[in-house]
Amino acid sequence: DADVTQTPRNRITKTGKRIMLECSQTKGHDRMYWYRQDPGLGLRLIYYSFDVKDINKGEISDGYSVSRQAQAKFSLSLESAIPNQTALYFCATSDDANSYEQYFGPGTRLTVT
Amino acid sequence: SQQGEEDPQALSIQEGENATMNCSYKTSINNLQWYRQNSGRGLVHLILIRSNEREKHSGRLRVTLDTSKKSSSLLITASRAADTASYFCATDAEASGSARQLTFGSGTQLTVLP
Numbered sequence: 713d714a715d716v717t718q719t720p721r722n723r724i725t726k727t728g729k730r731i732m733l734e735c736s737q738t739k740g741h742d743r744m745y746w747y748r749q750d751p752g753l754g755l756r757l758i759y760y761s762f763d764v765k766d767i768n769k770g771e772i773s774d775g776y777s778v779s780r781q782a783q784a785k786f787s788l789s790l791e792s793a794i795p796n797q798t799a800l801y802f803c804a805t806s807d808d809a810n811s812y813e814q815y816f817g818p819g820t821r822l823t824v825t
Numbered sequence: 826s827q828q829g830e831e832d833p834q835a836l837s838i839q840e841g842e843n844a845t846m847n848c849s850y851k852t853s854i855n856n857l858q859w860y861r862q863n864s865g866r867g868l869v870h871l872i873l874i875r876s877n878e879r880e881k882h883s884g885r886l887r888v889t890l891d892t893s894k895k896s897s898s899l900l901i902t903a904s905r906a907a908d909t910a911s912y913f914c915a916t917d918a919e920a921s922g923s924a925r926q927l928t929f930g931s932g933t934q935l936t937v938l939p
Contacts, residue, residue, distance in 0.1 A: 716867070747929075754913055754929035755868070770926070802867055812917055813858060814927060816867035 715739045716817040718803050724823045725793050733788045733820050735803030743806045744786040745814065746770075746778060748799040755802060761786055762808065793824040831914060831933040839938050844901040846933040848914030855917045857890060857897050858927065862911045871899075904937045911935070
């Protein structure tokens, strides 16, 4: 089984709808991250969390919110989706006792029409 | 803002040849990492080099780091068609302190022709 899973894998939604992307991990890592990737670009950090009580904004947090329900679960919400939020979204984890390499989920392809 | 920028943006080579990708960054770092992404998939960590290291090897991968030039290179030797992917450098900036965030470059798309 994959260590970092994301649901859904693909989603098409309409402008103005609220949508939640979910991430679960079995690696036992405290640190979790949400990124978005646009075509031809690298990953940009949306939010990150170092434990259940710790949530931090990343580079591009506007229009997004997150919830860390448990050590293993980190959800990303788009409160009112807009077309320029169409992108590939990745969840990642890392072990803060180690070298900070990150382990990525398979991604969620989100299209906002 | 992108801390790391890869060069070239795209690279096409024949199987068996070596592939070299470069990464430049702007601020002092704790470490630099290279990741691989197959089309539409998640990133996979390849190798990490710390700021006090100059060269590191892992299998067919060789990474160098020049902190005076704020640059790194990734060499893949004896490339295979299966190496076709996008390669990203990611920097862990000293300025991020305990946050230890990674900042990713825009990637090099490598195509290895059989």
